[in-house]
Amino acid sequence: MNQTPKLNSFRSGPDEDGRFGIFGGRFVAETLMPLILDLQDEWNKAKTDPAFQAELADLGTHYIGRPSPLYFAERLTAELGGAKIYFKREELNHTGSHKINNCIGQILLAKRMGKTRIIAETGAGQHGVASATVAARFGLPCVVYMGATDVERQAPNVFRMKLLGAEVKPVTAGSGTLKDAMNEALRDWVTNVDSTYYLIGTAAGPHPYPELVREFQSVIGKEAREQILEAEGRLPDLVVAAVGGGSNAIGIFHPFLDDETVKMVGVEAGGKGLDGDEHCASITAGSPGVLHGNRTYLLQDRDGQIKEGHSISAGLDYPGIGPEHSWLSDVGRVEYVPIMDHEALEAFRMLTRLEGIIPALEPSHAIAEVIKRAPKMGKDEIILMNLSGRGDKDIFTVGNILGMGL
Amino acid sequence: MDKRFADLAAEGRPALVTYFMGGDPDFETSLAIMKSLPSAGSDVIELGMPFSDPMADGPAIQLAGQRALKAGQTLEKTLELARRFRADDKDTPIVLMGYYNPIYVYGVDRFIENALEAGIDGLIVVDLPPEMDDELCLPALAKGLNFIRLATPTTDDKRLPKVLENTSGFVYYVSMNGITGSALPDPSLVGGAVQRIKAHTRLPVCVGFGVKTPEHARAIGASADGVVVGTAIVNQVASSLNEEGHSTGATVPGVEALVRGLAAGVRGSRLAAAE
Numbered sequence: 193m194n195q196t197p198k199l200n201s202f203r204s205g206p207d208e209d210g211r212f213g214i215f216g217g218r219f220v221a222e223t224l225m226p227l228i229l230d231l232q233d234e235w236n237k238a239k240t241d242p243a244f245q246a247e248l249a250d251l252g253t254h255y256i257g258r259p260s261p262l263y264f265a266e267r268l269t270a271e272l273g274g275a276k277i278y279f280k281r282e283e284l285n286h287t288g289s290h291k292i293n294n295c296i297g298q299i300l301l302a303k304r305m306g307k308t309r310i311i312a313e314t315g316a317g318q319h320g321v322a323s324a325t326v327a328a329r330f331g332l333p334c335v336v337y338m339g340a341t342d343v344e345r346q347a348p349n350v351f352r353m354k355l356l357g358a359e360v361k362p363v364t365a366g367s368g369t370l371k372d373a374m375n376e377a378l379r380d381w382v383t384n385v386d387s388t389y390y391l392i393g394t395a396a397g398p399h400p401y402p403e404l405v406r407e408f409q410s411v412i413g414k415e416a417r418e419q420i421l422e423a424e425g426r427l428p429d430l431v432v433a434a435v436g437g438g439s440n441a442i443g444i445f446h447p448f449l450d451d452e453t454v455k456m457v458g459v460e461a462g463g464k465g466l467d468g469d470e471h472c473a474s475i476t477a478g479s480p481g482v483l484h485g486n487r488t489y490l491l492q493d494r495d496g497q498i499k500e501g502h503s504i505s506a507g508l509d510y511p512g513i514g515p516e517h518s519w520l521s522d523v524g525r526v527e528y529v530p531i532m533d534h535e536a537l538e539a540f541r542m543l544t545r546l547e548g549i550i551p552a553l554e555p556s557h558a559i560a561e562v563i564k565r566a567p568k569m570g571k572d573e574i575i576l577m578n579l580s581g582r583g584d585k586d587i588f589t590v591g592n593i594l595g596m597g598l
Numbered sequence: 599m600d601k602r603f604a605d606l607a608a609e610g611r612p613a614l615v616t617y618f619m620g621g622d623p624d625f626e627t628s629l630a631i632m633k634s635l636p637s638a639g640s641d642v643i644e645l646g647m648p649f650s651d652p653m654a655d656g657p658a659i660q661l662a663g664q665r666a667l668k669a670g671q672t673l674e675k676t677l678e679l680a681r682r683f684r685a686d687d688k689d690t691p692i693v694l695m696g697y698y699n700p701i702y703v704y705g706v707d708r709f710i711e712n713a714l715e716a717g718i719d720g721l722i723v724v725d726l727p728p729e730m731d732d733e734l735c736l737p738a739l740a741k742g743l744n745f746i747r748l749a750t751p752t753t754d755d756k757r758l759p760k761v762l763e764n765t766s767g768f769v770y771y772v773s774m775n776g777i778t779g780s781a782l783p784d785p786s787l788v789g790g791a792v793q794r795i796k797a798h799t800r801l802p803v804c805v806g807f808g809v810k811t812p813e814h815a816r817a818i819g820a821s822a823d824g825v826v827v828g829t830a831i832v833n834q835v836a837s838s839l840n841e842e843g844h845s846t847g848a849t850v851p852g853v854e855a856l857v858r859g860l861a862a863g864v865r866g867s868r869l870a871a872a873e
């Protein structure tokens with residue numbers, strides 16, 4: 193008899209309407225709807241176009257520096273005394289984080305669509321830098337919207353974007369962080385529909401963005417899966433990633449979702465604690481709502497007004513999360529946990545001293561979770577963590593907190 | 599609402615549709631503004647529901663929403679505003695306008711029920727395109743609430759039927775690709791677009807985005823069944839506030855005077871067109 197096909201895959205979403213269960217969808221103004229449908233058409237064609245895939249792979253190898261190494265963190269493993277810890281070194285990519293994977297993919301789409309202008313939103317500035325970089329590489333003008341608060345706390349990245357020829361527009365509306373930057377980018381897009389491509393930086397927004405960003409970031413998990421099989425001859429027991437909007441996390445999770453033995457943890461920003469409002473733990477402490485084109489878990493009040501989050505890391509400072517994560521949480525496939533600011537900071541220092549790697553504050557949240565879990569696991573168990581970015585951009589923030597102003 | 603548009607068509611003039619933000623700068627003042635609108639010449643009222651993240655709005659309406667939220671406005675209070683207005687005015691159609699999330703969090707069924715009780719005639723929800731009709735549009739239509747859709751310059755002839763399919767009350771034509779508060783586009787282009795939509799529907803077509811003065815209202819009203827004014831009213835409220843952001847003696851009269859002027863513009867439009 194034939195084998196019964198596996199019906200329950202966690203990797204088949206989204207459906208035609210862009211839904212992951214009740215999450216996702218296309219909640220946008222009518223002006224944008226035709227653009228989003230155009231993007232979907234182009235994406236459907238590009239997905240299966242060998243020429244597109246070849247160009248993507250070529251730029252991945254020669255421009256980004258892929259594949260990124262899988263690194264066994266020997267001293268951290270010894271220090272914690274439990275599971276073997278491997279890092280997927282996305283911080284070694286060109287521009288210093290995983291964000292470039294998505295930007296290269298989307299700018300190739302923009303080019304196919306004949307768009308002549310790129311806009312992007314950014315929090316930490318990593319996505320802004322990656323967008324400015326690919327815009328320079330392809331000779332397109334680029335406008336980056338960035339919350340005024342973030343412009344201040346991520347000054348080095350603002351300068352990098354300007355060097356790359358992008359225009360950085362500080363957004364003072366709201367509290368001047370990532371969600372306000374995203375609102376402003378959407379306002380630009382409805383105003384400049386013909387010329388402009390909106391290069392969203394995370395696996396959120398209206399369909400098809402969550403899907404296409406995931407596909408461009410899944411290179412992380414695909415490589416890591418092969419690399420760990422080669423290094424250890426088996427799959428990891430646990431995969432850990434930090435979650436802001438969720439792009440580096442879905443990128444490493446997705447290729448493992450149907451491997452039943454692989455547990456997964458997404459780490460949200462617990463900020464100063466979940467009791468008050470000073471955190472960004474959308475899944476752990478939020479509720480379902482509709483913002484920025486999709487239904488997902490959000491930080492909001494009883495009237496459906498969106499709250500301002502807080503995190504020590506600007507890249508996690510977003511009151512929502514990609515819709516696929518909301519679904520993966522509801523169906524119980526991935527566990528989501530908060531890590532506080534001070535825990536992330538300790539992890540940042542520990543990794544720097546033990547491994548000679550200065551991580552960004554975003555993946556420092558994932559490291560903190562690894563530090564909690566590894567000692568409780570057996571020495572024969574394996575943890576794979578996405579080291580999504582390097583910490584050069586954060587040394588000023590950390591210096592200030594440690595009382596060592598630079 | 600259908601009756602209101604039929605009456606105006608018989609009168610031979612377009613409707614003046616006025617938008618203001620519920621709860622701006624505070625509940626009582628915005629109720630007084632609302633009550634002043636019909637006698638100042640407004641035919642249909644759009645009651646704005648404030649939202650923390652109004653992605654399709656320019657700075658003026660963003661700030662109005664922030665003022666309202668700061669003064670404690672909620673969706674429940676916006677419905678209360680409508681209920682209080684309805685106690686004295688049974689006829690002027692009220693359309694709630696805003697974003698989906700507060701409605702979703704309130705609960706769609708409960709919202710529809712309470713909106714009907716409060717005397718609401720229709721809904722405009724900016725971030726619910728026809729692809730999302732199951733969410734609110736179809737349940738609302740089933741209970742007798744109009745669902746008014748936005749059509750935009752990007753809505754081409756291929757897409758128009760989809761946009762119009764579950765639309766009732768009127769069609770809101772957004773005069774340009776952009777956010778509220780932008781500059782008015784060439785009225786002749788707008789006229790052509792209105793004709794294009796009218797070829798697909800028998801519903802009245804109202805035009806908004808960028809109409810700020812009686813002259814604009816007259817020019818746009820020459821080709822449309824209604825003219826929507828929002829940012830100008832919200833700006834009028836803002837400019838009347840004192841340093842602490844509270845209303846003054848000039849707030850309600852200022853809006854009244856502005857609307858009176860716009861109403862005169864609308865009433866002159868068909869004459870202008872005939873010239």
Ligand SMILES: Cc1ncc(COP(=O)(O)O)c(C=O)c1O
Binds near residue numbers: 552
């Ligand atoms: C290094 C790094 N990791 C993670 C994130 C969070 O984004 P996401 O959850 O989309 O990966 C950011 C965002 O700026 C980042 O710069």
